[in-house]
Amino acid sequence: MSVLRDRAREFALASALAAYPDDELVETLRALSPSLDAHPHAGRFVRALAEEGGLDELRSSYVDLFDRGSARIALYETEYGRMRGLSKGNDLADISGFYRAFGLTPNEDDTHEMLDHIAVELEFYATLLAKQDYLSGEGDAEGTEIVEDARRKFLEAHLGPLARAVAARFTSAERPPHGDVMVWCGELVGRECEALEVKPVPLDFFAEDEDGRSPMSCGSVRLPVLS
Numbered sequence: 001m002s003v004l005r006d007r008a009r010e011f012a013l014a015s016a017l018a019a020y021p022d023d024e025l026v027e028t029l030r031a032l033s034p035s036l037d038a039h040p041h042a043g044r045f046v047r048a049l050a051e052e053g054g055l056d057e058l059r060s061s062y063v064d065l066f067d068r069g070s071a072r073i074a075l076y077e078t079e080y081g082r083m084r085g086l087s088k089g090n091d092l093a094d095i096s097g098f099y100r101a102f103g104l105t106p107n108e109d110d111t112h113e114m115l116d117h118i119a120v121e122l123e124f125y126a127t128l129l130a131k132q133d134y135l136s137g138e139g140d141a142e143g144t145e146i147v148e149d150a151r152r153k154f155l156e157a158h159l160g161p162l163a164r165a166v167a168a169r170f171t172s173a174e175r176p177p178h179g180d181v182m183v184w185c186g187e188l189v190g191r192e193c194e195a196l197e198v199k200p201v202p203l204d205f206f207a208e209d210e211d212g213r214s215p216m217s218c219g220s221v222r223l224p225v226l227s
Contacts, residue, residue, distance in 0.1 A: 004133035007192075011126035014188055017045055017181045018075070019119035021058045041184035045177045061176050073169045073182075077116035077162045080203035091158075092116060098154055099124055102131065102147075118166055121159045122185060125151065125192070152196045155189065160200030163189035 013036075016025055029036065029046055036042045048054050066075050074080060077095070078088040095115045099105065104124060114120065128151045135143040167186025170179040193200060 002133050004129050008126045008129035011122050014185045015119045015122035041180055044180055048177045075118045080165055118162055125159055152198055155193055155198045156200055160193050161203040165203040
């Protein structure tokens with residue numbers, strides 16, 4: 001198996017773990033549990049899921065961490081930055097442009113879907129890695145170069161800053177399972193940035209009492225589907 005394909009699988013797993021633990025995710029993780037149990041980051045999450053009442057606890061923890069109050073940890077890129085209210089439309093349009101350029105469109109039937117959620121951005125990056133692996137195997141040098149350039153630009157403008165900002169919110173060594181996941185996501189993205197010599201601009205989160213704006217909560221997230 002190629003290095004690119006291995007990394008695509010890691011990003012796809014990170015994407016799944018970073019999303020709200022819905023029934024589909026639970027079934028997927030249970031099916032994969034034998035191979036994930038020893039995973040240095042996903043293993044703890046899977047073991048927590050297997051405990052009695054574990055799913056309810058993971059869901060409750062997710063909501064408490066990411067969806068409630070000004071102390072929550074934002075998972076949406078456009079919730080970061082002091083000027084977020086002015087730039088949100090342009091940022092979402094740019095993210096959408098990346099997705100559509102590579103054949104990804106939102107699931108129009110899912111009202112909870114947000115294009116700038118970290119799980120969605122991680123899934124898109126996994127798609128880019130898989131696509132580059134395929135084109136490289138086909139000997140398509142031009143296509144490979146185009147996808148690698150898109151990886152670099154998406155990391156610099158979107159996923160790099162977001163993953164770093166989310167991971168930075170979990171500074172304690174005693175983290176909940178979702179905290180481990182977000183720190184791992186930050187490490188995965190950080191290694192990609194180093195490999196492609198990308199230096200993302202840091203993002204800051206300003207809570208309601210700092211800029212006078214109410215935090216946005218959009219509930220659970222479902223990922224885009226290939227059209």
